[in-house]
Amino acid sequence: xGHIKSNCFIMLSVQxxxxxxxxxxxxxxxxxxSNDLVLxxxxxxxxxxxxxxxxxxxxxxxxxxxxxxxxxxxxxxENYAGIKxxxxxxxxxxxxxxxxxxxxxxxxxxxxxxxxxxxxxxxKILIExxxxxxxxxxxxxxxxxxxxxxxxxxxxxxxxxxxxxxxxVNDRGIHICKSMLAYQLKGQGETPAISGMKGDHLVGKYYxxxxxxxxxxxxxxxxxxxxxxxxxxxxxxxxxxxxMLLAWENGDPEVMKLWETMNTWVFAGFEKSYAQxxxxxxxIYRESNTxxxxxxxxxEGLKEGxxxxxxxxxxxINLEEEGLDEKLVLRKDGTSVYITQDMGTAQLKFExxxxxxxxxxxxxxxxxxxxxxxxxxxxxxxxxxHGNFHLSYGMVDLPTGKMKSREGTVVDADxxxxxxxxxxxxxxxxxxxxxxxxxxxxxELYQQLGMGALKYFLLxxxxxxxxxxNPLESIDFQGNTGPFIQYTYARICSITRKARELGxxxxxxxxxxxxxxxxxxDLIYILGQYKSIIESAAEAFSPSLIAMYAYDVAKQFNKLYxxxxxxxxxxxxxxxxxxxxxxITGKTIQHAFSLLGIVSPNKx
RNA sequence: GGUUCCGUAGCUCAGUUGGAUAGAGCAACUGCCUUCUAAGCAGUAGGUCUUUGGUUCGAAUCCAAACGGAAUCACCA
Numbered sequence: 001x002g003h004i005k006s007n008c009f010i011m012l013s014v015q016x017x018x019x020x021x022x023x024x025x026x027x028x029x030x031x032x033x034s035n036d037l038v039l040x041x042x043x044x045x046x047x048x049x050x051x052x053x054x055x056x057x058x059x060x061x062x063x064x065x066x067x068x069x070x071x072x073x074x075x076x077x078e079n080y081a082g083i084k085x086x087x088x089x090x091x092x093x094x095x096x097x098x099x100x101x102x103x104x105x106x107x108x109x110x111x112x113x114x115x116x117x118x119x120x121x122x123x124k125i126l127i128e129x130x131x132x133x134x135x136x137x138x139x140x141x142x143x144x145x146x147x148x149x150x151x152x153x154x155x156x157x158x159x160x161x162x163x164x165x166x167x168x169v170n171d172r173g174i175h176i177c178k179s180m181l182a183y184q185l186k187g188q189g190e191t192p193a194i195s196g197m198k199g200d201h202l203v204g205k206y207y208x209x210x211x212x213x214x215x216x217x218x219x220x221x222x223x224x225x226x227x228x229x230x231x232x233x234x235x236x237x238x239x240x241x242x243x244m245l246l247a248w249e250n251g252d253p254e255v256m257k258l259w260e261t262m263n264t265w266v267f268a269g270f271e272k273s274y275a276q277x278x279x280x281x282x283x284i285y286r287e288s289n290t291x292x293x294x295x296x297x298x299x300e301g302l303k304e305g306x307x308x309x310x311x312x313x314x315x316x317i318n319l320e321e322e323g324l325d326e327k328l329v330l331r332k333d334g335t336s337v338y339i340t341q342d343m344g345t346a347q348l349k350f351e352x353x354x355x356x357x358x359x360x361x362x363x364x365x366x367x368x369x370x371x372x373x374x375x376x377x378x379x380x381x382x383x384x385x386h387g388n389f390h391l392s393y394g395m396v397d398l399p400t401g402k403m404k405s406r407e408g409t410v411v412d413a414d415x416x417x418x419x420x421x422x423x424x425x426x427x428x429x430x431x432x433x434x435x436x437x438x439x440x441x442x443x444e445l446y447q448q449l450g451m452g453a454l455k456y457f458l459l460x461x462x463x464x465x466x467x468x469x470n471p472l473e474s475i476d477f478q479g480n481t482g483p484f485i486q487y488t489y490a491r492i493c494s495i496t497r498k499a500r501e502l503g504x505x506x507x508x509x510x511x512x513x514x515x516x517x518x519x520x521x522d523l524i525y526i527l528g529q530y531k532s533i534i535e536s537a538a539e540a541f542s543p544s545l546i547a548m549y550a551y552d553v554a555k556q557f558n559k560l561y562x563x564x565x566x567x568x569x570x571x572x573x574x575x576x577x578x579x580x581x582x583x584i585t586g587k588t589i590q591h592a593f594s595l596l597g598i599v600s601p602n603k604x
Numbered sequence: 605g606g607u608u609c610c611g612u613a614g615c616u617c618a619g620u621u622g623g624a625u626a627g628a629g630c631a632a633c634u635g636c637c638u639u640c641u642a643a644g645c646a647g648u649a650g651g652u653c654u655u656u657g658g659u660u661c662g663a664a665u666c667c668a669a670a671c672g673g674a675a676u677c678a679c680c681a
Contacts, residue, residue, distance in 0.1 A: 043624065053623060055661060065661085091661085092624060133681075173681055287681090314679065323607085324677095331679045338681050367608070368676055394609090395675080402674090431643065449643090461617065464609085466674075468616065478643055479629040480617085487643045495640055536620080548618070551628085562636090562645040569640095582640095604643080 010105050010112070010528030015039060015050070017080055018095060022052055025075035030061040030068070047087055047518075048094030049525060055091040065091030099516045102524050106577070109527050109584055116591050118534060121160040125387075126349055127153050129361035130279070134171040134266045135179040136204035138273050138413035139403060140396050140469060141363065144458045147597060148393055149361040150279040151459055151543035154595045159538030164353050167281040168345055171263060172288045177244040179203050180258050181237065182210035192265050198272065198414065199265030213237050249335065276417050278451065278597050283352065285345055291336045294344030297380065298330045306379045322375050324368075329376070342373050343380075350384045357387035359541065364392040364464070391541050394466030396458075411471055420475065421450035427477050433604050448599045449483050455598050456482030460547040480551050485589060486600055488554035492586035493602035495566055499579055502567070506580055514573050519560045523581055526556050530588050534595070543596055550592040557585045 019037045026032040034057075042048035054068045061068050066088055073086035073093050084098040129149020132138060138146075149165070157163045183190075183206040192199045214237050221231035232238075247255045274280070298315055301307040307315050307329060315330035329340055336344075349358065360370060370390035377385035395402060403410045425446040428434055434442040457475045461467045477483040499506075516524075530549070537545040566582055569575035590600045 038621085040623075044627095045625075051624085055623075058661070089624065170681065175681065312679095328679055333679085335679085337679065341681090363675095364609075365675055366681095369681095392609095397674090427643075433641085433643080457616095465617090466610080470615085473615085473630090476616095476630060476643095481629080481643085483643055484629095487641080491641050491644085498640065540620090544618090545620095548628095555628090558644055559646095561640080562642095565640070567640045604641085 010108050010531075011525070014082060014097065014101055014105070017082060018050060018076070021076040021080040022072065024079065025072045026057065029071050029075060030057065030063075032057055032060050042094045046089060046092075046094050047085075048096045049521075050095050052093045052095070053091060054093055058091075069093040097521075099514060099521075102516055102521050103514065103577070105528050106524050106580065106584075109524070110580060112531070113584055113587050116530070116534075116587075117158045118160045118531060120162075123161055123357065124164065124353060124355035125156055125161045125357040125359065126164045126166060126353060126355040127156070127359045127361065128166045128168055128349075129153075130167045130274075130281070131362065132167075132169060132270060133175060134169060134200075134203070134263055135176050135207045137198070137200040137269065140411040140413065140416060141403060143277070143413050143416070143454070144393060144396050144467075145361055145363070146274075146277050146279045147455050147458050148391070148463055148543060150277075150597045151546075151595060152359065152361065152391065152541050154597065155534065155537050155541075155543060155546065158534050158591075158595055161357075161538075164283070164355060165281045166283050166285060166349060168285045168287065168290075171286050172248070172291065174241055174245050175207075176259070177241045177248065178210040179207040180255070180262060181241050181244055182206040182213065183262065184258065185213070192268070198269040199267070200269030200273070201414070202269075203262050203266050210237070210241075273414055273417075276414070276451075278599075285348065287341050287345070290344040290348050291341040292344065293348055294336050294340035294342070295330065295334075297343045297347060298336075298340060301329075301376075301380055304380075306376075317376055317379065319372065319375050324372060324375065327372050327376075339369065339373055339376070342369075343376060346373070346377060346384065346388075347382070350382070355387075356384050357389075358384060359389050359391050361391045361393065364394055364466075366390075367392055389541070391463065393463040396467055396469050399468070399470050399472075411469065417451065417454065420454045421446050423474055424450035424453065424477070424483075427483075428604070445601055445604055448601050449477070449486060449604070452482035452486050452593075452598045453477055454482075455596055456485070456547060459543045459596050460551075462544050463542055482593075482598055485550050485554040485593065486598070487604060488557055489586055489589045489593070489600040490602060490604040491561065492557070492582050492589075495582050496579070496586065497602075498567055504576070504579065506576060506583065512573075514577060516577075517564065519556070519563055520578070520581065523553075523556045523560055523585065526553055527581075527584055527588055530592070537595075546592050546595050550589055550596075553585060553588055553592070557582070 019039065022037055023034065026034055037052070039050040039052060042051045052072070054065050054072065057068055058065055069088040069091060073088060073095075076095070077083045077086055082097050082101045084096045086096070087094045127149060130142065130146050132142060153163045153165050183203075186209055187206065190202065192202050195202060197205070214235055217235040217237055218228070218231045221235065222228055244255055248259060298307060301317070302309065302315065307317050309315050312332040313334070314328060314332040316326050316328055318326050320326070327339065328337060329343075331337060346358070349355070362370065367390065370392070374385070374388045374390070377388065398409065398411070400409060428442075428446060428449065434445060437445065453475050460480065475481075533545055533549045537543065560578075560581070564578060566575065566578045569578060593600050
């Protein structure tokens with residue numbers, strides 16, 4: 001199994017003492033000096049918490065592995081009071097701790113639960129996520145992006161950073177003009193109000209319409225005997241779109257007016273989607289505002305000799321030393337490209353917030369782009385150029401392959417979220433869980449469960465990896481899912497609610513001389529890891545670590561719930577220990593889920 | 605073609621500096637609700653960790669090659 005996190009706060013002193021004892025044992029028994037002793041978690045099928053592997057010492061000790069383990073175990077048990085027993089299996093030496101150690105650990109967890117978040121680091125960190133285009137509605141890929149970005153922001157906040165959430169809206173460029181042009185041609189004054197469509201969907205409709213018109217024209221041209229490649233470049237509607245982009249850059253009043261109108265529609269639509277997703281931003285940037293600043297940076301770089309101009313006036317940077325190519329940073333006609341805008345945005349964000357660390361939550365298809373961007377910022381010697389990180393997440397694949405908006409193979413974000421809430425409603429009603437709920441409370445619960453299932457589904461997978469979504473199979477509500485963990489939380493709430501009704505005060509829980517079961521010890525052990533899990537998740541920018549942890553916690557608690565009585569336990573001390581465990585388990589789940597942006601209902 | 609990433613159960617995924625009989629969930633099959641919420645628990649079955657070589661006490665993990673898949677290498681964003 002895995003190695004022990006060196007920063008597992010709760011068990012830290014216990015681990016240190018054990019390692020110290022092992023070190024001393026190795027020296028006094030075998031005269032082996034070793035400074036890097038590593039413990040491992042004992043595998044489930046064996047008794048114990050920590051395992052020490054002695055295979056590496058067989059040569060030096062001149063004994064068989066089992067013999068070394070036996071002697072070492074004996075030594076440690078005699079010299080460290082916290083050890084209850086040790087067992088030797090081949091070259092593996094397994095240690096179990098006394099119940100006192102575990103009770104003490106539980107007390108520390110209870111004390112620490114007053115403030116679960118880690119200490120402030122006094123450091124600002126920017127996170128940019130979402131980054132939609134204003135020519136079409138959001139899809140499944142955006143959901144992964146938004147949930148990831150929001151969750152990572154929460155995790156970093158919990159890890160002590162001052163987090164600033166930004167969203168860079170891509171609201172300019174040829175693709176935006178395409179939907180505008182199609183609207184001009186076919187729109188006939190349609191508005192979201194008239195059509196009853198959400199603004200982003202309405203605009204998206206015209207983006208698709210453009211593509212149809214474009215394809216028709218290409219077909220026509222090729223029938224006239226024109227080469228396909230040529231037809232693609234010279235279709236009249238495409239040329240018109242290009243003209244429109246020029247008109248936009250020149251501030252043509254009519255084009256600007258249409259652009260602003262359609263933007264307003266899209267933003268109104270996005271706002272609804274973001275509200276449903278439960279994500280938010282501290283500041284929204286628009287590329288239409290940042291691309292000009294990017295051009296300024298190009299001028300600076302030219303003066304400093306970082307960039308150079310070719311004969312046709314286009315501006316370039318040479319990144320061959322970095323193992324990359326020459327890259328264009330400004331077109332020959334002086335208009336900016338993608339990277340120019342990103343340079344401008346980076347500068348603007350730094351001027352606004354002064355953060356030297358910055359995370360970009362963007363799909364891995366743009367790995368190369370960000371590599372280039374970060375190199376450019378370094379060459380420009382920007383103060384924020386060394387804290388950039390591209391959180392490159394994998395695509396969400398469908399069984400049919402990659403999603404493509406133009407081919408109609410996208411899973412729409414709004415549709416999917418609505419479906420999830422509907423499924424949650426059906427499942428909940430089948431189980432009769434909302435009997436006695438008000439309608440308002442029921443609907444709130446369906447929201448929480450549907451979104452919980454969806455968010456957990458997308459966040460439990462390692463962000464870096466591509467993942468599969470099959471629209472024909474609904475997302476589960478059982479097993480390793482959001483609702484399972486939410487259910488465990490609601491179950492715990494039910495217990496603590498009843499405990500309060502019975503007037504049980506946990507503060508006077510005394511636990512002297514209590515015998516714990518393996519299940520209780522395992523739960524205490526898992527609960528003690530939470531803070532170090534937060535730290536790992538923050539370091540790796542990985543909500544999936546939090547998700548998997550929450551699942552482990554819930555699973556272990558349900559095991560305990562089925563094996564042991566809690567409220568009905570007659571021994572008051574045992575009952576109180578279990579109640580304390582239940583309470584801390586609930587708090588841990590709730591906190592972990594809040595880091596994923598998932599609400600934990602206290603009744604379901 | 606260059607670069608980067610990936611290949612683990614029928615399906616979706618874990619597996620953190622190399623460690624014990626490779627783990628979960630779903631799907632399938634067995635049990636458990638007059639007792640704290642059965643969206644739960646316990647169990648059965650399911651694997652040549654793509655293949656082949658190497659490194660060593662020991663490899664899903666490290667190295668090399670082959671096979672299969674993906675992304676990217678735009679004066680698109």
